[in-house]
Amino acid sequence: MNTIFKNAKILKTDHAKHNFSIVEGSLAVEGNTIKHVGEVPADFKAERTIDCEGNLIMPGFKNAHTHTAMTFLRSFADDMPLQDWLFNQVFPREGQLVEDDIYWLDILGIMEYLTSGITSNFDMYFFPPKNAKASVDCGFRTVQTSGLNNFGGSIEVVEENYNIVNEMSDLSSFIIGFHAEYTTSKELMEGIAGLAQKYKSPCFMHNSETELEVKECIERWGKTPTELTEELGMYEYGGGGYHCVWMSDHDFEIFKKRDMYAVTNPGSNTKLASGIAPIKRYLDEGINLAIGTDGPASNNCLDMFREMFLMTGLAKIKERDAACVPAEEVLYAATAGGARCMGLADCDCIEEGKKADLIMIDLMQPNMQPENNTIKNIVYSGSKQNVALTMVDGKVLYEAGKFDIGFDPREIYAKANAIIGRMK
């Protein structure tokens, strides 16, 4: 199916400068690919022409770290100390999940992504092939990684999942990873490093999320989580860390040397009181940035607009500098940065030949007016309410508040309520 977007403003990405420009015109999607940007030839045939009425077509947001299926624990146990929350509330319920639950809980999360203009996720959770299947069935693009740790999984299963998910669909892929240093034995970490090298894959883990995590790692190994995992050979083909809040000078050097990604999760770091990531320093040192929502149990929402505001806002507070971490860098991290972090370089911007993972932003809303600066408006005053349409792989999955993913929303809500209801 081909689609033309006419009367659009189109957001173009300047990768060198991490900046953007806006052109007015039309855009054509052929199958799952952006075919023409700016002008569409008169003989281009499309089943559907969408009149954007001056609204903005831009790349979809990439959610570069999440645990999507944790939707069942959203608002289940909040405003409590981290350890109590994790050990007494989260883990006992996660232990009751069966594989089929994951499928429905994942779809609930995907629906929320679509409302926020998110077109792909980098997901770590139980049963990656089941997660991938949920995404593929909805038409949503997903990158899975393993959450391997001492309490579940094995190197063999990670390798099996790597192959299953990578071969499942063009919409699904798998990057090597594991949960975190503080939950995982050295033997397993060595196995993960071996897989990353065997498959020439980047490698990801939760890294330096809390001060305690780093302190205990240094006590155990005499090294930070970044130092330890780099020495184990995990980053021969790049990769990165989720959270990356408490980083040493040497950690920054390693991230730079290995061309790694710091995936920031400001909503989760805020709600769990983990701290504020050193975003200004990442930018100053030219380290790659991407943004993730983290899971809905810790955030509690899956909203890239909130994350974008927090990424720059928290940095401004931390540095006591209202000028640091400009909106353009934030929007770059939320789109191109995330795509490249997730191995989706063909989804990183609006350009001929790129995948049609794009969204329409309604500029005719009061929070987008006047149009002094559309980039700043998106980052500082944008909201889910502005997402008029979300297209993944050339297919419109969300438009004017309605989903086209093959499931009735009320059925999905009922499933999610039944799953957590079973555990109460």
Added chain:
Amino acid sequence: MNTIFKNAKILKTDHAKHNFSIVEGSLAVEGNTIKHVGEVPADFKAERTIDCEGNLIMPGFKNAHTHTAMTFLRSFADDMPLQDWLFNQVFPREGQLVEDDIYWLDILGIMEYLTSGITSNFDMYFFPPKNAKASVDCGFRTVQTSGLNNFGGSIEVVEENYNIVNEMSDLSSFIIGFHAEYTTSKELMEGIAGLAQKYKSPCFMHNSETELEVKECIERWGKTPTELTEELGMYEYGGGGYHCVWMSDHDFEIFKKRDMYAVTNPGSNTKLASGIAPIKRYLDEGINLAIGTDGPASNNCLDMFREMFLMTGLAKIKERDAACVPAEEVLYAATAGGARCMGLADCDCIEEGKKADLIMIDLMQPNMQPENNTIKNIVYSGSKQNVALTMVDGKVLYEAGKFDIGFDPREIYAKANAIIGRMK
């Protein structure tokens, strides 16, 4: 006009505990007043019955500090140092505003309030009667205060505006106030204190927003802004401060003794790098809290959902305690706290006899599912996208994305673009 809301969940407020409960049933509005809650007598006559389909009716949010008409400077100059922003960007353009501009810029802000479920604002800006007129013409409830300082206004004009706005409409009122200690002479502050006493009015100002402001005040007077203004006799009838970030022990005592309100503005404090307000301590000491968005030049959006998440999230970061400032306290501050701060005790909750300033929250959205805890969902994952309807004074002003305020949105956007366009 009378309205019945049927098949609703209704949020009821427990003022003693700062908590909420939800009852299922119907609600009737007679004219501008809530007439029945829970059950509506069969003989109640209504021109319209709205089927809520299980969605939530709750009190509208109260925006307890803003400069609404600054919409023209939204995204005009961001990511720059505070002084440069204020003196080189904001002040020179504000100097070019004429009274008629305020009217249109205010309506743009009111539209945004309605999309976020905000039913009244506590506004400080030039030409309060013009601001009040814009609100009244839209059917929106407003409380105006004066922004008097050394660069504009006089005690006589403040008094005149006090009477004009209080007498204009049931939708408009005026509370005595002025800009801030750092912009205002002692003579003017004494005049303001005199007015507060003459009219038995609470008194408000920007208070302890930045560390520098407090330091310089102490250098000038040997006192904090709170101490100075209290000694001048401003708080004989209560009042409070906007921002209240950098407070001394004695300041807390004064706020407590005078039953004052700390109006927190976390979005603005974040974006302008002003700091994090001591919300946990306000709660621990039983000091009244309300929430404001501040103006759209500094925030840049007028969204109570963002403010609510930030109020608790930033406190959690500051205290390094994920358990502090629970969602219930945040929602109380955003509704009843704001109403009482603004002298709108008859708009503070859903109860028979209260004004019908209420909103409908769409729970059938993925970010509100599963329904583990609707209060936590509103505060932690709620979004403008969930605002299905906003009613002020018994009249629906916003519903399903459409405004009913007597103005065409495109006309308002054009006016706002023309006003800032004139100054570029």
